[in-house]
């Protein structure tokens with residue numbers, strides 16, 4: 659059994675956790691920064707980095723206290739090394755390196771996306787490779803065949819906006835505030851998903867990818883003609899239709915053990931329900947982490963660290979922070995501007 663300290667600071671959540679290789683979460687601490695960013699309607703990288711500097715060290719101490727362990731009892735330190743806002747990533751990675759050096763422990767430099775990708779295995783010991791993962795977060799929208807820790811085959815990605823980004827921009831257009839995803843979901847619950855005709859970009863297309871920019875523009879044009887709740891409900895339904903169509907297409911070409919969803923948008927109940935029906939259509943198990951494990955946290959980073967440590971995958975102390983870091987570096991580039999890795 660290995661005990662891992664996980665550290666996460668790639669966006670606007672500062673987090674520290676202690677998890678074991680046999681799936682016990684001894685502590686997980688999280689400090690959100692919503693209040694600091696709200697006046698700006700989005701995450702401000704410089705504010706985020708400074709907040710991580712202030713919060714991270716006491717948060718790690720609190721996590722060790724809660725777990726009732728000392729640094730000397732930890733087997734490895736796993737810190738997010740990218741992708742993300744570079745200032746924040748550097749705060750967490752340098753802290754992880756310093757602790758690893760001081761305590762004489764190995765460092766595992768974790769890809770944040772791998773944290774999301776492997777998080778379902780932290781709560782489900784029966785989830786075996788390969789599984790089809792729909793990774794839907796603020797920065798990414800991808801379908802990945804997860805063949806093992808460090809082994810990913812990207813089947814699809816977005817050619818413009820990420821799904822969470824579309825939720826956040828729609829929330830802004832509708833005046834629903836920040837962070838946008840949960841606000842749109844709450845408004846959608848009060849609206850009619852068929853009230854506003856909106857496009858479903860790339861649905862039915864022969865190419866495997868996602869696109870959400872046109873949907874966002876259509877919402878912008880419809881603002882004023884409809885209630886915020888009808889627009890939110892119609893937008894959410896359009897996103898779900900896109901996610902389901904693209905995931906169904908992927909399921910026709912691979913034989914996974916399960917359909918898995920992860921990332922912040924996976925916290926959306928309507929998204930989860932639609933994916934669950936799709937899995938049933940293919941006779942597949944559906945696995946979705948609990949809501950707190952879908953959005954950014956350090957337990958998933960600690961768990962990815964545990965999976966990598968078990969394979970002997972530790973990293974040198976000069977490992978660089980990576981603002982961009984695709985899970986499948988061999989995947990072909992897709993068309994479109996502002997392509998996400």
Ligand code: KG4
Nearest residue numbers: 795796797822839840922923925926953954
């Ligand atoms: O994975 P995550 O916490 O951070 C990134 O790595 O991006 O994902 C955050 C994204 C945001 O765009 C947020 O609006 C979205 O996930 N999100 C949601 C919900 N909760 C968070 N989107 C739709 N419905 C939700 N309930």
Ligand code: ZN
Nearest residue numbers: 774795922954
């Ligand atoms: Zn994330």
